[in-house]
Amino acid sequence: MAGVHLTYVDSRGCARTLEVAPGTTVMQGAKENAVPEIVADCGGACSCASCHVYVDPGWLNCFAPMSRNEDTLLSLLEDRRPNSRLACQLTVEDGMDGLVVFTPASGASD
Numbered sequence: 001m002a003g004v005h006l007t008y009v010d011s012r013g014c015a016r017t018l019e020v021a022p023g024t025t026v027m028q029g030a031k032e033n034a035v036p037e038i039v040a041d042c043g044g045a046c047s048c049a050s051c052h053v054y055v056d057p058g059w060l061n062c063f064a065p066m067s068r069n070e071d072t073l074l075s076l077l078e079d080r081r082p083n084s085r086l087a088c089q090l091t092v093e094d095g096m097d098g099l100v101v102f103t104p105a106s107g108a109s110d
Helices: 026-032 056-061 067-076
Strands: 004-009 016-022 051-054 084-086 099-102
Touching: 016 026, 016 099, 051 056, 056 099, 067 084
Parallel strands: 004 099
Antiparallel strands: 004 016, 051 084, 051 099
């Protein structure tokens, strides 16, 4: 089965387009491919906000609505924007080919 092409753009503007299997999360795709700036300290348990990303606005409505827990974690971040989400809560599905997410500089790890 073919994967979904997902582009991760880091805070410096470096874009990485990767093939991610449907059913995995944006965070899992990043970790499996060593994408920088997505730390994922809690391993995807939605308890740390270290996988904060900005979803390209054209793709925001393709995902399930934000949970109260995700909203609470994001509210603790100074760099939250209207298109902020936690990558661990974003499941990639067929039909999402071309999805783009951006990582904030605060998650940078060199």
